[in-house]
Amino acid sequence: MAISVNRVGVDIGGTFTDVALAHEGGLSTCKILTNYAQPEQAILDGIGIAAEKAGIALADIGQVIHGTTLVTNALIERRGAKLAFITTEGFRDVIEMRSENRFEQYDLNLTLPMPLVAREHRFTLNERMGPNGEVLLPLDSAEVQRLVQTVLDGGYEAVAVGLMHSYANDAHEVKVAEALRAAAPDLSISISSVISPQMRELPRFNTVIANAYVQPQVADYLGRLVAGLQEAGVTAPVFMLHSGGGLISVESAVEQPVRLLESGPAGGAIFAADFARGHGLDNVLSFDMGGTTAKICLIEGAEPKTANTFEVARTYRFKKGSGMTVSTPVVEMVEIGAGGGSIASIDSLGRIQVGPRSAASEPGPACYGRGGTEPTVTDANLLLGRLDPDNFAGGAIPLYAEASDKAVAEKLSAHLGSGVSEAAFGVTEMVDENMANAARVHAVENGRDIEHFTMIGFGGGAPLHACRLCEKLGIRELIIPPGAGVGSAIGFLKAPFSYEATRGLFQRLDTFDAAAVNTALAELEAEATEFVSAGAKGEATTTRLTAFMRYSGQGWEIPVPLPYRPFTDADRTEILAAFESAYRRLFGRVIDGLGVEVTNWSLVVASVLPDTTPVVRHGSGTPVTPARSRTFYDAALRRTVEAREVERSAMTPGCSVDGPAVIVENETTTIVTSAYRAVGQGDNSLRLIRKGDL
Known part of the structure; x- marks a missing residue:
């Protein structure tokens, strides 16, 4: 992939918003607290800081790449659109009935997640497709029009359509979507044959519902972000990192926001x-x-x-x-x-527990001095000497040890009957x-x-x-x-432009239909290439094919990588060998005498990454002179140790420092325990090696 200069990556996390700006002079980074009320403002502020460090104008930024937790947070916090779900008669309750799996077998008060769509907002159509795409019950146009009117009368902001076996034949879903768009052009509409055209109605329905649920919010957020960047002087195109690890355009992200989950x-x-x-x-x-x-x-x-x-x-x-x-x-x-903001507490048995609640950025750990009173992992690390209160985040965020001490003493030590240091050690050891x-x-x-x-x-x-x-x-x-x-x-x-297209196409391997598979794969390649070409204009691409396969009678599949080329019916032998190799790698042995099935196909088209220059690796080196000494608590030794403090910039290739040591830089601090040695590497990374293995 051709790498242009002045590219900026922005990641909004639960506590910090991270910015990395690649430019001709190297890399400029910054870390600022996430703005929950206006997350796009933290992006604008962070890009401004990074650009100032790099000495470049905002107008000279050539590309913005963004990752966000907006979709995940909206689903967790149930902050989505007013949504209607349309499905086949008889399958209205699939998303509530879920599967037969019981994750806590003996919990009589088991709490299951509530569906995103309440039952009164789920509607059905008296139609039916078969698993091979055959029409078993035609769609009634009059019934569709009545349902469209019901949706309009209900004031819904988004509609998800998930009909049975639409992965095999999408004709009915397409007709429903066309009728809805004709009546309400501004309505957000998602259909499962586009969002998740795979076997299994439960995950397929969940996926299209999740997509429709967050689509209006994501469209609004990304619209504000692009407008804000342009107003600030950043006219570069904006791309999103999808959960599969590749880049897609903002337009693609708005159409399929469920791909932004992770x-x-x-x-x-x-x-x-x-x-x-x-x-x-x-x-x-x-x-x-x-x-x-x-x-x-x-x-x-x-x-x-x-x-x-x-x-x-x-x-x-x-x-x-x-x-x-x-x-x-x-x-x-x-x-x-x-995480650093994970809150420590005492449970009913008098034990220290850490997380999952987090102090996040608002109010943050007690030591931030922003109103937090709960002890967190960051507070514990500060009390154990692992953080410098005057040099946290490069000095941008001062830390108040007395606030940490008070929080740990009141919330933990008072219940444990221990000292503050012992309680702080308990927090870090638990996490x-x-x-x-x-x-x-x-x-x-x-x-x-x-x-x-x-x-x-x-x-x-x-x-x-x-x-x-x-x-x-x-x-x-x-x-x-x-x-x-x-x-x-x-x-x-460092991410490529990529898109993964999927298709449900069930076949037994002993009746493998190469022509049907080749037709489906050609359609998948065209779909993926269209998305990738929006960003990777003229760049070389690579294609990766995966079949999801199982033994007949099994309830789940395993991924089986296959070469991408036109198949013939004779290739079933090669496909079987690939399946057995993957199965043996996972489970240690294959099962003789059972038939093999293919359920879904996945095809990834991605731009080609540049070759990586091999790193000169150093196993030992010249000891670096420490800037000063400080103490921290070494958990393995169960005592406070005198440690060397070294600036990260001093750890040039071939330089080393034996633990216990603390290596400091603006965005983080590296703790080298007594059992390890840190050695600077050719790519300016730190290699920590256990002393007994040197």
């Missing part, structure tokens, strides 16, 4: 994957810890692990199965409520153990041994905690990239 975290995974390529690392654990959450992702072969479903708005936060499953391409990661457990489970679920991975840590909080996490997980090597504090925003600048 756009910010996806940028972090891209950031980590880029450094994995440079360092020649095949097995990487991406660890992104910000102010509100921590995200952990497996990266193998320099590619983040992806999935075609995602769970949002969980009633039991971070508990798998308690949310609303949507089918949209997403970088697969585990996310837990463990570190929560993150370590999440990483272990994520690795086990994917059949991986986490000890053989290298961790790449970024986000404002990760460099503070990553070394301790490595100790808990038995990981010998940790990379802290330059600009780690704004890693996701930098990741936006």
